[in-house]
Amino acid sequence: MIGSINHIAIAVPDIRAAMAQWQERVGAEISEIQTLPEHGVHVAFIKAENGKVELLEPIDENSPIAKFLEKNADGGMHHICFDVEDLIASRDKLIAAGGRVLGSDEPRIGAHGKPVIFIHPKDLSGTLIELQQA
Amino acid sequence: MIGSINHIAIAVPDIRAAMAQWQERVGAEISEIQTLPEHGVHVAFIKAENGKVELLEPIDENSPIAKFLEKNADGGMHHICFDVEDLIASRDKLIAAGGRVLGSDEPRIGAHGKPVIFIHPKDLSGTLIELQQA
Numbered sequence: 001m002i003g004s005i006n007h008i009a010i011a012v013p014d015i016r017a018a019m020a021q022w023q024e025r026v027g028a029e030i031s032e033i034q035t036l037p038e039h040g041v042h043v044a045f046i047k048a049e050n051g052k053v054e055l056l057e058p059i060d061e062n063s064p065i066a067k068f069l070e071k072n073a074d075g076g077m078h079h080i081c082f083d084v085e086d087l088i089a090s091r092d093k094l095i096a097a098g099g100r101v102l103g104s105d106e107p108r109i110g111a112h113g114k115p116v117i118f119i120h121p122k123d124l125s126g127t128l129i130e131l132q133q134a
Numbered sequence: 135m136i137g138s139i140n141h142i143a144i145a146v147p148d149i150r151a152a153m154a155q156w157q158e159r160v161g162a163e164i165s166e167i168q169t170l171p172e173h174g175v176h177v178a179f180i181k182a183e184n185g186k187v188e189l190l191e192p193i194d195e196n197s198p199i200a201k202f203l204e205k206n207a208d209g210g211m212h213h214i215c216f217d218v219e220d221l222i223a224s225r226d227k228l229i230a231a232g233g234r235v236l237g238s239d240e241p242r243i244g245a246h247g248k249p250v251i252f253i254h255p256k257d258l259s260g261t262l263i264e265l266q267q268a
Contacts, residue, residue, distance in 0.1 A: 001161030027135030074260030077211040097158040126208030
């Protein structure tokens with residue numbers, strides 16, 4: 001049921017400093033910064049040929065990634081997002097197999113304007129996985 | 135200079151248990167397990183349309199991922215590997231911009247039989263990045 005890897009998200013304490021490092025040290029091509037107030041983040045996209053890595057900086061201490069950065073001061077890999085053809089079917093399969101959705105079981109609108117759920121990291125290799133309606 | 139995202143690696147304490155979770159909970163299609171004694175890991179590939187996620191289980195306590203699992207008992211995202219066209223040029227650019235290669239600066243042969251370097255996580259958003267000769 002997994003489609004494409006939509007993105008890999010890296011939380012960073014300072015997005016401009018991170019962008020400079022990625023550009024200077026590995027020659028990354030990076031988008032402009034977008035601010036998504038409803039998601040509590042500034043975001044910029046590192047472009048690869050087959051996908052993208054998102055750099056996320058919290059807007060403030062209420063951001064969903066603020067706590068992650070308290071534990072990982074340098075930043076770090078935060079989640080992987082996969083596209084799925086049918087998010088509701090994917091959610092139901094997850095729950096039927098003993099997996100948990102973070103927060104409400106109802107999909108919410110993610111940072112890309114599409115319905116998403118996040119899977120509890122304890123239920124999938126200690127890794128935060130986002131499923132997004134393709 | 136970044137080409138494609140070659141793979142995302144997730145370290146897991148028990149690869150068979152992890153495979154079962156990914157198959158049952160998100161419908162992942164996964165390869166057979168391969169054992170790479172010279173890299174200290176058992177590996178299986180979760181197939182996505184545009185790339186792959188590798189599940190890595192340490193062979194023993196000398197495995198390069200054993201310490202990571204001591205700190206992350208459930209498993210977790212370990213590194214991202216990008217293909218690059220010219221690994222030596224990428225390495226030289228990294229070093230010139232103040233980035234550090236883990237271990238020796240000389241590329242070694244990675245798990246896919248191609249030359250690789252790993253970049254110090256402190257030098258790139260707290261994230262372990264592997265660069266692989268395309």
